[in-house]
Amino acid sequence: MKAKVKSSHKASVVRKLGIVGGLGSLAGGDLFYKLIKSRAVLEDQGRYHFLFEQHPFKDVLLPLDQGASMTSRKFYVFQVCKSFEESGFDAVMLPCFASHTFRAEIEEELGIPVLDMMAALTRYVSQTVLPRTTLGVIASDFVRHCGLFEQHFGQHFQIVYPDPEAQAGLMEAMYGVNGIKDGHLEGMPLEAVYQACLSLQAQGATLILPGMTELSLVCADLQRRGITVLDINEIYADFATLDQQQPRRPPFKLGIVGGVGPAATVDFMAKVVANTPAGKDQDHIKMVVEQNPQIPDRTANLLRDETDPTMAMYATCKRLESAGANAIAIPCNTAHAFVERIQAHLRVPIVNMLSETVEWIVHKYGSGKAIGLLATSGTVQSQVYHQAARHAGLQLLTPGVDYQAMVMDVIYGPRGIKAGFTQGLCREQLLLAAEHLCELGAGVLILGCTELPLVLAHCEAFDINGHTVALVDPTMILALKCVALAQKAQLCGSKACPR
Structure with missing residues (x-):
């Protein structure tokens, strides 16, 4: 499946961004939508060319448990990124936290950058939150086990995760039958995510960070319930339109x-x-x-x-x-x-x-x-x-x-x-x-x-x-x-x- 948006307006420098779909179809589509409606794009539509590309990925339905294998995911991401590079794109967006555990490996084999979603989140948090604040993280078992958030936030912030019961409910809500990943954004799946957020607040978290891109799909509902949770797709979209993005310098x-x-x-x-x-x-x-x-x-x-x-x-x-x-x-x-x-x-x-x-x-x-x-x-x-x-x-x-x-x-x-x-x-x-x-x-x-x-x-x-x-x-x-x-x-x- 491919989806493309290209404005007919003229601009001096066109920025071509490819979006890797297929790892979480709804979350990827949500990112694509938030890119199109971001302020920078609306103010200069002729400057941006986006391509959302999704191919069949056989492991898409497997839950990201602690021992999940990343091999087929790595190969899928590389193939899609390589097609963007060969088509002359300037950078790639990768809306998947599990894939960001190997983002640097993929980028090393490319001539264009894979925009760092964790760098986008770190930049946002550093500008809005004081050091030593307790941050709660909603993430899969795999991302938790990899220590992705400790690598980026552990030096300056206290990090907490949902308690074991709430974490198990979160995994079922995201990856189970009739879960959020399949488009069921209300009822029991939403309630399980809400309970995981309450578990974080009980541990002193004043801000909840997303470690699942699907969280963006229910972010507004959680915010209406009084949960201070960030929308990663909105943050990543804004990050992608920054002028200070440095070009990739491959070996x-x-x-x-x-x-x-x-x-x-x-x-x-x-x-x-x-x-x-x-x-x-x-x-x-x-x-x-x-x-x-x-x-x-x-x-x-x-x-x-x-x-x-x-x-x-x-x-x-x-x-x-x-x-x-x-x-x-x-x-x-x-x-x-x-x-x-x-x-x-x-x-x-x-x-x-x-x-x-x-x-x-x-x-x-x-x-x-x-x-x-x-x-x-x-x-x-x-x-x-x-x-x-x-x-x-x-x-x-x-x-x-x-x-x-x-x-x-x-x-x-x-x-x-x-x-x-x-x-x-x-x-x-x-x-x-x-x-x-x-x-x-x-x-x-x-x-x-x-x-x-x-x-x-x-x-x-x-x-x-x-x-x-x-x-x-x-x-x-x-x-x-x-x-x-x-x-x-x-x-x-x-x-x-x-x-």
Whole structure:
């Protein structure tokens, strides 16, 4: 079931709020109604767009007793919240106290905030009630057992609950046959809630806090009987329209176009992990990887006009974008010949491994050294490294024809790296091609295919038959750049990827 209200009036900034229904249909509908009639919305109807979304939830009728399982509830809430995020909503409202025991867990996996109903209640109480006041709480056995109200109010207020008999009557009134949750708002259910309130007053409670959203359905009746009880749906609705709501700042997430090639992807991820300063698992960078070896061969396209990989690369990038990636890494040098045509159609940046590598070389060694390039013939022919080198003022050297054929055999040959070899013939051939570039005058060698660092590692001083040369691994440089971006995003609290 879906319900939507959108004003046709114009407004400078539209605030889109999604409401998770289905956990208590009547209480959720009551919140929706109170949002629509709140003062802020009536005064500027063009500013707000609300969507109340309710799907079948199999455990909706189960009473929230002390041992109730939250697993299916968590998954349901996450799925509805995720649909709001994917539809471009600014925030989610969750009218269910039991669900607020895991609200932070859900929000951690989203890119938009789940507005904190307990924060709304805390804000209201702190503005209207003096500290040390005794507060009574009408809540389910589950919420009581979780200590939700102690976490938010226990430091400054005395908290009391109904006595055992009144609590049992309250649970039956809410969740039993013909209870308030089913729409029976008068008679015995209302009387049981009233008796629970009297139990709280007998313990010295001067204000009664709601720990069940269904309490809003009978709040006016209780108030007419002289019970000082708060309407959580009204308070939550007002809270949602406050201008000071802070945007959600989710952790930085790195998207990786994998499978180009498969082993190089794993190597790149290992370098990201190894270079991330972390004291525990949770300090590491979120990564979402699509290992897609079916992306057509980049070199085959550039050299022989075989299948264009652009569409497959673009589709992979869009899926990473949809998964919440703040930046995209492609651990494949040759694939960067296609990056420029893809980037214009993405909302998030592709971290350019080639330009980052050239900039790193200039910073580390200056612009005076001759640079040798060991790469696929496709990368060499595409001139992508040449363009980056010229922009930085570097001289780029590439192997002669026979040596370039040797490099291709190192990568694609029957005993090459893509066939699973990293020792023997492929290593000997790679060292010969590297020595050839050293003889041409190269003092720095770029391992310009992501398979090559599986044979020769990043090294500042490597000896090749008397030639001392620096080996630069672009995969390592890309990993270091991605780690730096994640650290910068964490420092500035920015959702967008720093460029």
